[in-house]
Amino acid sequence: GNSVTQMEGPVTLSEEAFLTINCTYTATGYPSLFWYVQYPGEGLQLLLKATKADDKGSNKGFEATYRKETTSFHLEKGSVQVSDSAVYFCALSGGGGATNKLIFGTGTLLAVQP
C-alpha cells in the first residue's frame, strides 16, 4: 500500500541555518503530496502542497518539489528561525485509486536554537 518515509529527528539547528527534511513516498498512480506542521500546543496546519510531478510548493520561506523520478518531496528552508521549531509531517493523498485520506510519515521534530 501507499506509504511515506521521512527522516527521523530531532533535527537541531542554529538560527539562520539551512534546513532539509527528507521525505520519500511509495504510491501507485499520481498522489498529491503535503507538508503539515504542528507547533507546540497547536493543531496540524498545512504548510505547503504539490499535486503533480515537478510542482513546487512554497510557503513562509519553505519549499518542496514533487520529484516523481526519485519519489521524493524534501522540505527545505534557506534560513530557519526559532519560531520554526515544530514537528513537520510529510503526507500523501490519492494515487492508485485511493480515497482522499492522508497517509502521514512519522514526523520530524525541528528545534532551532538562537
Place this chain on the structure above:
Amino acid sequence: DTGVSQDPRHKITKRGQNVTFRCDPISEHNRLYWYRQTLGQGPEFLTYFQNEAQLEKSRLLSDRFSAERPKGSFSTLEIQRTEQGDSAMYLCASSPRAEGINEQFFGPGTRLTVL
C-alpha cells in the same frame, strides 16, 4: 473565522467505560475525516464521511469504534469498552466540496487517556 472544533479537548476515563467525541467541521465542508495520533507517530486514518455517508473505514477501527455524521454536519466518534491501548489524540479534519484532492483542515484534537 471558525475552524474545525472538537469537544472535549481532554478526556480521562477508566478502562471499560464508553466515551464519545464530537467534531464540528468548517461550515459547508462536505468531507470529514477522523484520525488517531499516538506519541511520536504521525496521524493514522480511521474513517471518512462524504456528507452523511461513511465511505471508508480503516482496519484500525475495531468493532468497539463507531462514527456517525447524521445530518452531514457534525460527527461523533464513540469508543465502547475502552482499553488502555485506545489512549491517543483523536483528530478530526474537514475539506471542502470540490473535484480532486483538497487540503484537509484539522481541529485541535481530543486527547484520550484510559486509566
